[in-house]
Amino acid sequence: MVIQILALLLIVLGAFFFVAGTIGLLRFPDTLCRLHALTKADGLGLGLTCLGIALLAGSAGEVSRIVLIWFFVAVSSAVCGHLIARHVRRSARASTEGS
């Protein structure tokens, strides 16, 4: 029972960070800021949510799979963030050079 309440809290908290990240995505003025909001908040949200779900998992196998999911999403979002940032920098440079 306690575990379930804890899990619920974690998931709700995770969802809050997701919402915050999304608001940041929508409200911030430029790509880098948006990226900042999104990666940071979503990373945290993802971790909290995974933790919450892991608490509810029935077996070690399920837990390990949730961990894997967290790992891969974290890595790929990091790479994506990097790629987008790179792209932004390059295109900014290209546009200043062009003009």
Add this chain to the structure above:
Amino acid sequence: MTDPLLIFDVILGLAIVALAVAVLAMHDRFAMIVLFIVFGLLSALAWVRLSAPDVALAEAAIGTGLTGALLLTTLHHIRATPPAPVPVPAGAIIANLGLCGLIFGGLVVAFLSTPLQAPGLALPVAQNMEASGVAHPVTAVLLNFRAYDTLMEVVVLLAAIVAVWMVERGTAQAPSPVMGEIYRGFARLALPAIVIIGTYLLWVGAYAPGGAFQGGAVLAAVGLLLLLSRLYRPQPAHRPLARLGFVLGTAVFAGIALLVASGGRVPFEYPAAHAKTLILLIEGMVTISIAVTLAALFHGREPEYASVSENHK
């Protein structure tokens, strides 16, 4: 009405429809494709809600993921020319709106007047599961009961790569974005994991959601990673092998379908004792073909020697 999930369904349904409209209405082409990907993922979610996890997996991986990649790479090619604003006469829009509205209305009426309890083929499928050689009904339908359809589906895929290789030729390809070292490192890290997941999906298809198409799509992602990270560059010399990869699934599938027809059996009638082995063999080969083909479809044109490629003025 008591089920709160129904509210979720309604919201999901409305979101899907809204996204469909947004995809067509979005001015920016990149945003259009992104919205489409969101649309596809939400559709997959809806199909999970309809107890169709296999379909959801396939839609997410193939219908959305790979299709999205295809769309993006095409956009990358043609982005140089912004779409010429061709004004569509308002009359045509209104007429078509009316037409589609009518069609929508008619289909809704037909749909609502049809009770959603047609007997379907669930019962015959369940009765014949024993003899099918696999434990997962969708796989049984795909690889055994309606194996002919599935063979032809693989043929469609083959036709697609033949046509794509035919169509695109030695025109200068727009340079693909350079992804850099971090991406390459990520690719090195992710590749083995993706291979494992893809193979797992293929294997698990025998008794749980998954199978050749989902597995093949995931493995195709390997190809995309390799291509994008430049870890692999298609070479003209690799063409024979690639062709072999494209036709492998079709050839093995068709070959087995024909070869089992002996001793009074008809084509596609796998001997009961070997059904599972044969199906797995077919699935394995089809998975390879799907993976290779989808990756090749992403890459587009046939790798050619400079002398073969046409010289444009």
Add this chain to the structure above:
Amino acid sequence: MNSGLIFGLTGIAVFAIGLFGALVMVEPLRRVLALKLCSVGAGFLLVVGAWQAPPDMPDPVPHALVITGIVVMISATAVALALIRRLHSLERASDE
């Protein structure tokens, strides 16, 4: 009201929207997407046709059909996109 009904209507709506797009749109990529919408709409209808209120198991046959449909659609999409790319480069070559 049930999930089948909701998503059945969703599917028909998506199909009709896709049809409208396919008839009216002029931009190549958008037309391809419109067609893809149609195919998703048809997929919805088939999946709904298979659906049974839980805990009954759904009919697996339409699921298999939709998977087939998805693979067929990506094949068609790939060819259409290849044509779009080719046409683009041909037109650019002739413009120069």
Add this chain to the structure above:
Amino acid sequence: MTDAPLLPLFILLTSLGIAPLLFALPERSAGLRTAINLGAAGLKVALVAWLSWKLSQGVIYDLRFTVLPGLDFNLQADPLAILFIALSAVLWFITTVYSVGYLEKGPHRARFFGFFSLCVGATVGIALAGNLFTFLLFYELLTLATYPLVVHRGTAEALRAGRIYLIYTLGGGLVLLLGTLGLWILAGSTDFVPGGILGDVAEAAPLAAQLLFLVLVAGLGVKAALVPFHAWLPIAMVAPAPVSALLHAVAVVKAGAFGIMRVVYEVYGIETAQALGLTAPLAAIAAVTILYGSLRALSQDDIKRRLAWSTVSQVSYITLGVALASPIAAIGALAHLIHQGLMKITMFMAAGNLAEGLGVKKVSQMNGVGRAMPGTMAAFTLAALAMIGLPPLAGFVSKWYLATGGLEAGQGWVIALLLGSSLLNAAYFLPMLHRAWFVEPADAAPGGLARRRIGWMLAVPPIATASLVLIAGGLANAPFSPLEWTRFIVALEYPQAAFDDLPEAF
């Protein structure tokens, strides 16, 4: 029983079969082409002779196979067919000789002779057709085979004429198709049977039968150049002379007239046709055409055009004879089918010779041509006099029978018509003869009478046909003359009629 059941087919093949061969032959192999042409034409005359002999022995030829459910492709050699085939066989032979001479140096000879053979083959098919369906097949083939002949010269004018020709004749063919379908649906058969097949239908649904007749005659009337479907014929004069000769004398217009004959006698049956009140309007149309054609001929300066309008007029004699519904007139009609062919082919070949040898193409240039080309002009004169109806020439025989038949049928106006027509004939032919023989060449204008030698292949054929005109008229009562044969046929079509003068024919 018969020892050669496929004989009609062989006759058909002598023309149709050699066409591909002629197409394939290189342009320069003139000798081989002529050999094939003349060989086939000669063989055909022989085969037709054999067929007539067999037929007179009572052998029945009836070849058929099913093409569409219930519908047969049917070749039947009946006396009427023989009459037409014999005409085409003999005239084909003569025209072939003439064409070889005429086109000696011209281009497209392979093409010309190929279509020429197809054209004659179609005529044979039309003659042998045992039902309206088969008739239709060959009727359309005839159109297709003659079109390239009409536009043979390939000039813009020829192409324009060809277009008009094609529209008229294919339109007519389409109408005939409609009629054939109507007949098939009304009667459940399209067979040609002496006495007709529509007797019952005509009683049950007279209006339908009358409408059907209208459609059929309209379809056939195009080729027979009945007013108002005649306009193509004078325009088609752009064709080379042998083609005009063939079109006018044997193939196209005769196909139409022959078809009307078949329809009236063997689809409706003369009694049914009369009972439905169909013969009188047909006769009226024929009469109008006869007069109108003659009147228009008067004002033509172009020789071939004058001859063409004359054809419009003369061919309708056949229709008139059929429509009068009297056995004697019928004899006249059938005889005229032959006689008109002989006369008209003579005149066209002569006209061709004038153009070739002297460059004379207009009536106004004909001054003195008789002395320049006496043989040709003698033949022309003979034929023209026969056309006018001078006894004992062939034209007189047919006109005589037509007039007598008209009297017998109680249609006195026919006499007046024939007299009027003969006067008109004289009015447009005699000036030509007068110029040819009795007027001095106005001047030695360049190209006026600048002679070119014409070979025997051009010179002999008109003389040969002219002699036939003489023989057919003079020996009209001899056995196996066209007239005798027509009596035999009419006896079949009017089985109940009493003829005073028929017994002696047998």
Add this chain to the structure above:
Amino acid sequence: MNDLPTLDWPTAVVFAPLAGAILAFAWPRRAAGIGLASVLLTTAAVAALALRVLAEGAVVTRLGNWGAPLGIDLRADGLSTLLLAMTAGVGLFVSLGALDSYAPARADERTRRYFWPLWLLLLTGLNGAFLSTDVFNLYVMLEVIALAAVGLTVLGGGREAVRAGLEYMYASILGALLFLMGVGFVYLELGRLDFAGLIAAEPAPALTAALALMIAGLLLKTALFPLHFWLPGAHANATAPASALLSGLVVKVSLYIFLRLTQYMPLPDELLVTLMGTLGAGAILWGGIQALRAERLKLLVAWSTVVQIGLIFVAFARAGQVGLAESWKAAALLILAHAVAKAAMFLSAGRIKDEVGHDRIQDLDRSPIRPTLAQFTFALAAISLIGLPPSLGFAGKWVLMEGAMAAGYWHWVGITMIGTLLSVAYFSRVLAGFLRFDRLRTPVAEHQGWALADTAPLVLALAALSLGLVAAPILAFMEIGYPFGATP
């Protein structure tokens, strides 16, 4: 005790071209040889199948031995087999023609390499569709056909061809998706997809919707006026053998499925039948006018396809709803006639273009002094398409008009006659060009190609011309196994 795989003819008919496609693609150097061998094998299999159908009636193969509705059955009855034979015959001669059209001297290596796998995939799809008894399977077959056909359309690679091919692609996919949506409604109502299920079904709103969607999709794919917009460009800009296949065979599949569905599904009421006939009439008039205005030979031929498709729909509607049980035969006869004649015509048009160096109708007289074999072939094909005796086109038109007259539907007779006159008018533009002789002729070099290039279309044209004489046996053959349930 016989462990050798036993040959099942319907399966062989589908798998022979498939095997050829796989090999020809995997081994491009030998594509032509493999392709021709595979087409020959397919033709032999179709011949064997036809003999069996003639002897025993409809042949049914239950793939996987499950039996419909769980499994998929292949069924070869008279109509299927006739269309298979049509496909095999036309395909064989087009293949022979293609050997020359895509010979090294005339086409680039890529064209040569890709024609065969695409054409064999197309053949697989065509044969599969003619044998199918399952609506979803038909959808998949339609997609196989569509992708291969689009590939063939753009084989030449020119800009116009690619543009037309893209347009064709959109239309083709949209048609297939409309069909798929119809399939969805069929399953929704019946819970099965086989023809037997359709035949046994009671009328229901969902089936009405299904039929409407499927017919709409098929009409788009078959290019019935006013849904023909994609056809002229696609067919006129493809290379000649590809045009022959597209015009001769590909549009026929959707027509065939249309005929099947309207036989099997409850409904086709008088309104629908009249609508089909009216659209057909529209196609005849509009297509005829466009053909009269066309400036290029291949475009004219493509518009004539629009006209002929209209005529086939008029044949379908010729005697109203009550006549449907007979009218499909008239339509099928015209399908056959058009396939053979149009393939011959496109091949010969391609040859004429090769000989003259262009295909502007205005300047066709700048051709060799002798009418060439290709011109003859074109003329013979035109005779069949106009519907003059003794061609197959004539037989088809006869049956059409006969049924319409007997049923008192005079308007269909009238429109057929108008269509005939129009076709005389536009084909005579070309034929007159062949015979024209008033301008200076540029001597054209002797054609270096293989005689096969001319004989293949000639054989097809002669077949179109003479098959009309055996229309009665053909009509009898197509009735074998009709109606669907007649044989087990």
